[in-house]
Structure formats: structure tokens, C-alpha cells
Amino acid sequence: MRSRGISTGAIIGIVVAVIVIVAVAVAVLYMYKPSPKPATAPGFVIPISEFTPQNVYSSSFAQTFCSKVGNVTITVWNTYSSSENQAFNASLASFEQMYPCIHVEVTPGVGIATSNFISAAKAGQAPIVYRDSSDDAGKLFAAGLLLNLSEYLSPSVFEQYLPTARENFYLSTTTAHGYYGLPDNINYIVMFYNKQYITSPPNTTDQLINMCLQVNSTYNVWCIAYGVGSEYGYRFAAWFAGFGGQIFGPNNMPMLNSSAMVNALEFWYNLTYGLHINAPDMNPSLEGQLFTSGKAAIIFDGPWDLGTYFKALGCNLGAAPLPVVSQTGLHAMPLIGSTGWVIASPQASGATPQQLEAALVFILYMTGPQADLNLWNYAHDIPANIQAYNQAISQLNAGQLSPSCLNGIMEGIFEQAQYGQKFPNIPAMAYYWPAFHQYATAYFANQTTAQAAPQGMEQYMLQQMSQSSG
Amino acid sequence: MDPLQNLNRVLTQYLYLLPIIAIALFLFLYPVAYAIYISFTNFNLYHLFRYTFIGLKVYEQILSSGTFYTLLLNTVIWTVGSLVPMVVVGFLLALILNQRDIRGRNVFFTLLLVPWAFPAYISLVIWSGMWNYEYGIVNKFLGLFGVPPINWLTFTNTAWAALILTNLWLSFPYYTAVFLSSLQSIPSELYDIATVDGASAWQKFTRITLPLMRSAIAFVSVGGFVFTWNNFYPIYILTGGGPGISTDILIVYTYQEAFSYGYYNIAAAYSVISTIILAIMALMMLRVGRVLEVIT
């Protein structure tokens, strides 16, 4: 090729490169246009005071609502399991009958705490209504992605829920302050056991160990199937509390670095690798398999799996609260959380005021006594609505569940609620899981000591907390 | 040539490349540029709509934390540790299949393709069950030979072994197929002439086979290196990076930062650093293997 001057090829190359760069810059700037801010004025046609649980279920209110608001569509992301979905569909049907002007677009099978919500919010296309767990929703609320329900509903509305449930959806930090969701259930783990191997449930951990050693030698099955060496800390939090620890102390600072964590870790290490009464290398699916096939006597799980276990073990299934830790005399206190409905902020969903009104009506309806009772009847979710909760209790007391042994099981499940700890919903809770997982797995892999692991956990949390505020 | 005709010709030529340039622009350049931009800001879940430029702070954080170097080391262990067995096994199997008097070669070859044809994430879920301590097939099988059960995925060293073996299972068909076809494209006359000249099998291998396969080995190794470096699924599904972060690699950690915590800016910064390192290593390997001349 001639070397005189710049060759044609190079010129073409440069021209193309310039065009490319200009095109990219234009595209980036175009895409970057911030989404137009929706109207900031409330623009509601129904007074806030009229959004009450009683009104939502009254047909006269429904008629007034439809005549004032007109036709409106709301998008809902549904995170129910298939048995809960039966209840949801029944409630939805009666809702649509009562409010023909509200068209509900349901997306089924969405995961709880899905990151899709965040990306959709960034694009301004988040669903108007989403069902999420109280702690993940707390994170979203602190990030400004959820509607502050305290500004849209009168305080008496929140009185209709169990105190634990309503507090789970209340956040008070420097950036966010108020209720951010309406709960439809409370959930926590209990101790399920197989009556074939364990005739009466252990009250203390010493009893648990003795029973387990007997079960192991007599029946040759695993006493406990608990994947403590691979979990993220949701169930372990109960034992941490049982040994006297708490995840967050005053000022919402983590308090994982305590002797309680050391003792709890060593306790379970001993049960798994020392006494061999806890099966090693477990995960939730495998635990369930072992328990349902009678190869494990005890499993720590929640009532959401009650259907599976009851189908497999029948009346041999028993449920009882987690035992008391003998060393401290404290109950092992599982995290009592809630799942409930939240509304995306207008910036995230691009919702009009009318859509917000319809959304409020929707979530009030779905967490109202009738809909909540549906969840109990179809899926045995523990209701968060006080009316529905009382009805469930009276059903139990009257032994109305069939078959009759189910009554005893549910009583055991309800008993655990007295010995639980509040599920922290501050944003920092999101760092507890990876912190626990990283150092607990390292400890069970003999890579770190029981003293060093809690230190690592707390350091990890502090580091992540400082990063998010930066 | 008339300059106008020249321009006309060049523009038409670029017209053919327009689709691929458009794709590269919108689907690759734009997201990468966006990611690079946000790696210099504090864009994350808590600054989703309003975020500010903070310069190199994120990079400082990453490079001064011990985590990054652990991840880098793990990624190198994973990539090199996977690639070497895959190339060796693929090559050996190709040599075996290439023998002229093997019968049922097509049957064997089809069976060998199975791991590669089946969607990886499904096979991985199955494999994670097979490595289980108490109930996994691997330990049961080893038990037949009197080997005591190994807690594969709980401890780091055995976890690496399990990961690399699983990755070997997933990918060896591809390497076998590539090497087999390369071997088959070597004209058999070369071997015949060598036999007549009195060459031994070993001499035939080192003087004929290896040199002619060099470009295939080099090209496939580079491609495999790049692919394995960013191969997300095996580690995510089998160990999740555990225990601790001892089997965590850059891409898995990046994914967790972005989608579990919403730290998009940190994920972006990690991606930039990872890509730079990978690009340097890949280009070096391409140079050494003199592959660039082959493909362009």
C-alpha cells in the first residue's frame, strides 16, 4: 500500500468511528432523559378518610367509588404459592364483582424480593401493587420506591391488624417514616416432628439431645435435618436469640459479635459433627425429602410447608414451639415476619392518582377480614387481620378443622407466636444474610473459629452499611 | 479509480456491516458505556433516581479490599483449572475416536455430545444433588470401592475438585468434537508416507499431529478461557461461592452485588476491572498462539 499521506481506508475508518461515537452519544443522551414527573398534587377524588376496611367491603361505597373514579386499570405482581393462589383467585373474583370499574392485571408467579421490581422502578414501569415480605419491602421503602401509606390512610386503618404484623410494616429511619404496607399473614418457623419417633416434643435443648441420641440408636434415622452449615441465617436467628443475642442493638447497629453467636455456632457444630444427630450437607429441599420419607425425625420449617408434610405423614405429624436453650433458659425465638401488599410510588410506577386510589382499595380489600380468612381456609396462612385471626382461633378451639389431628398441629404452630422476635425491617437487615452465610459456612468448613466468625459477620455488616450511605 | 466511485464502493461495503454495527452499538456498546459511567457514580438502590458523580471512589474501595484479590485468584484457579483438563481430555478422546479401526464411532460420538446438548442449568441442579455427602450418587459410587464419603461442597478443596469435574463433564464434548474434526482433516497420506519412511507412532504424533493441530488448540483454548472466566452458572448453582467466598469468582460476585444488594455501581466497577484483565490476558494468548492471523 502507498505510504504517501493517509490512505483511503484509514479516512473511512476515522469517519465511521466518528459517526459511531456521535450516534452513541445521541442515543445515550436520548435514553437518559429522566421520566416525566407525575403530578405531585394528590388529585384524589375520594377523601382519604373514606378509605377504611368497612367501606371497602360495602357495596354503596363501591358504587360511589366507581361513579367518581371511572374505569381504571391497576397492575399487580402476585407472589402467592399455588395453594394461596386458590384463596387469592376467590377473593379477586368477588373484588372484581364488587368493583367492575377496576380492571386488575395480575402477573402470576413473581418471586418475593425480586430484583425485577427495582429495575422496573428505575424505568418508571414498576407494577402499581406488589406483594412482598416486610423486610425486603422495608428496603424498598427506604429507597423511596414505595408509597408511604401513613400519608394516604388514617391511623385507625392499621389498628385492624395484629400488633406484630402491623409493626413489621412500619419503618422509622432518617430517610423514611411511616407504614409502607398492609400485611396479610404472619410467618415464622416451628419445630415439626414425626410422632413415630418422637412421642412428645422436647421442651429444652438438653431434652432434645437426649431424645435425639435415643432416636438415632433405636431407629437409625437422622434426628434432625437442618442445613445449618449452608443457610443464610433466617432460621439460625432463633437460636442466636435463644443464646441471648440480638441482631440489632440500640441505634440500629449490628450486635452479631457476641458470645451468644459463638455459643450458638458451637452448639450446632457439636450436634452436627460431634454427636451426629443433625444430618450434614443439607439444603431445604433435601431436608423436606428426608422428613417426608421418614428418614428424619425433626425439621425446622414454617406452616407454608404444612400441606406437604401433612400429606406425607398424616396424623403422625406434630408441631411444637422451638425448645428452650438449657444454658440460658431462653426460648429459641424465631423471626416473626409478615408478607403483605405494598404500593409503588408514582415515580416508580408512573401511576395516576386514580390508579393509586384503586390500588388502595385493592390492598384494603385483600387484607380485609374476608380475604384474609380465605387465605386461612385454603392455605392455612396465619391471618394478620385481627378479625380473621380470631375466627381462625375459634375454629381451632372448636376443633373444627378436619381431620381432627390437624387441630392439635395448628395449636402447636400458634403457640410458637408467643415466643418470637420482631423481624428487623431496617435496610441494614439486608446485609445480615450474606454476612451470616459467608462466615457460618466458613466456620462449618473449619476455615475459621467460632470466635472469629461473629467478628467477621459484624465487620461485614458494618462495611456494607457504610457503603450504602456513601 | 474515480474517487466518487471509490466512495460509492466503500459505502456499499459498509452497508453490509450495518446490521452488525447497529447490534454492536445498541446491544453492547450502549450498555457497556452506561455501566462504565455508573461505575464512577454512587448509583445504587438507595440512589436510584438521583445520583451523583463520585469519581474513582468505588475503584479505590474495590482495589483496597482483600475481597477483590481473593476473587481474582479464585477466577484464575477456576479458569485455568477447568481449561487444562478440558483440553487434555478432549484431545485424548479425539485421538481415541480418530483411530481408523474404531467401530461405532458415530454412536460413541453422539453419546459423548449429550452433556453439551442438555441445558447447563438443569444438569447443574442434578449435579448438585449428586455431590451430596450422604445421599449423592458420587459418594455412593465411591463407596462401592471402599472410599469413605467425602463432604464435597462444604469444604473448599473438595469443592474446587467437584466444580472442576462438573465443568469438565459439561464442556468436554465440545473440545472433543473440535479436536476430532481437526484430526480428521489431516490428510491420511501424511501418516502413510511417514509409516513408509519408518516413523514410530510417537514420532508421527509429535511431528505431524501436534504441529497441524496447534492452531486448533490455541484458538479453542483462548475461546474457552474467555468463556470459562465469565461462566456464571456452575459456581452459582453448585456452591454459591461458598464456603465463605473461597470459591467465589468475579462474575458470581458481580451478579450478587447487582441483584441481591442493588449495588449497581460496584457491580459495574468490578465488571470494568474484570474485562480489562480478561482482555489483556486474551490478547496476550492470541498473540502467543498466533491465532489472529488465522481468523482475520
Next chain:
Amino acid sequence: MSNRYSLRYKLINWIRLGISYIVLAIVAAIAVFPIYYIIITSVNPIPTLASISLRTLLPESPSLEAYYYIVFKEPFLLWLRNSLILATGTIAITVVVAFITGAALSRLNIAGKRALMITIYVMTFFPFAATALPLYLMFASLHLLNSYIGLILAYSGGAAIFSSYLVKIFIDRIPRDYEEAALIDGLTRPGAFFRVLLPMARPIIAFVALMAFLGAYTDYALANAFITSGSMWTLTLGMYYLAFVNRATLYNVLAAFSVLMGIPIFAVFIAFQRYLVQIYAMGGVKA
């Protein structure tokens, strides 16, 4: 030749072949075993995965319960239709783009093409975890989410770049004489590409189509992010929904679904066998 020599020769051959067959048999067994495992898991009435004892390697009471549940109780056919639509669209676009680009890169003397190819190749090194969000945002602002077109474009983009290289390298090996003859005969350049080159490039086109199909058919991540309406779900989304409930995994459902998804893939692979062998002979190219 003496008898002793041919006997020793035969013995060595015997040993060599014997070892080869043993190795091949073992490797084939290892290769196929997990798939066999999936199949017996899928006919198991209880959702079990890890073997409780070696006896379970032979199905005890096989039942097609899981298959029945998937195909008849869930909108399997809807999901299949959506997956096939996406896959077909991806094949169409990828094949066209790859062929045009590959042919052009191979035959036309375009300035700066080496730099272009290397730059584009390096750009694909960037981990998807960081590019997922901007990609999503771009498609969201163009209102292409929750539509076939959006996903097809995204899948095609991912497949097109590698496919272009593959086509280029393949076409490099085809002698130029045929097109030269056609051009002399008065055919235009694009005419030469399509009338002369395309038929000769059938093996690589088939391979590109196969890769595009696989990429679109088996993707979960992009489909999960882009699709929000139930009527547009693909097979992978449906599988995830059915198999991963709460914290447990219904392994028999997962396995049955994988078999249902995997069978078409297998069939296509077997059908494309003869093309594949020709492809690999190009001296190693990454799919």
C-alpha cells in the same frame, strides 16, 4: 513377513483397541448417566433428587404423574408456543445478519475490519451482570418489554456476533472461483452472495441456526426480566415456576419438564449431526 511379527502386531492392536473401547464406554457412561438420572427422577411419583439408596437407580414404581401434571394441568402448550415463536424469530434474524456480515468480512476488502472485529469481540467480554440493567432500561424506554420483538432482538444480538465470525471463517475456506465466475457472468455482488455462496454455506448456516435456537430456547435470565404478563411466559419461566416452590424444589416436576424441553433439542442435534462434523473441521471456533 514372519508369523511372530504379525502376531505381536496383532496383539498390540488388540490391546490398543481394547483400551480404547473401555475408555470410550466408561466416558460414554459418565456422559449419559446424569441424563438417565433425570429421566428416572421424572417418573418418580415423589419429588426426590438425591438418592436415598443405590436401589433407587432403577425406577421402583414409575408413574407419568409429573408429565401429566405439566402438560395437562398447566398451560404447557402456551409456553411451548411462546418459546418457539421467540426461537424462530431469533433464528431468522441471526442467520440473516450472520450471513451478510460473515460474507462481507470474508470477501470484501473493507478497511479497518480487523480492528472492528477485535473491538466487537472484546466488548462481549463484559459480564452480563452489569449490562443487564442498562439493557433492560433501554428496552423499557423503547416500550419493547413484554413483547416478542424485544426479546427476539435481545437474543439475536447476543448470538449474531459469534455467528458472524463463524460464518466468516467458514466462507474463508470456500474458494473464490465460484463467485468470480458468477461475477464475470454478470451477477451483482449481492447476487453472487445469495445465489452462489449461500448454498455452499449451508453447513455453517445450519450450525448458526442451531446455536441461535439453543440460546433463545434455553434462556431464563432475560426472559425473567423482560416478561411480565403470564400469557407470554416461555418454557423456562414455566419450569422455574412449577419446580421451585417456596424453598423446596419439586425435582420430579423439574426433571419431567427438562425431559420435555430437552427432547426437541436432542432431536435437532441428531438431525444436524452431519453438518456439525463439517463445522468443527474449521480448526476450532467457539460457539
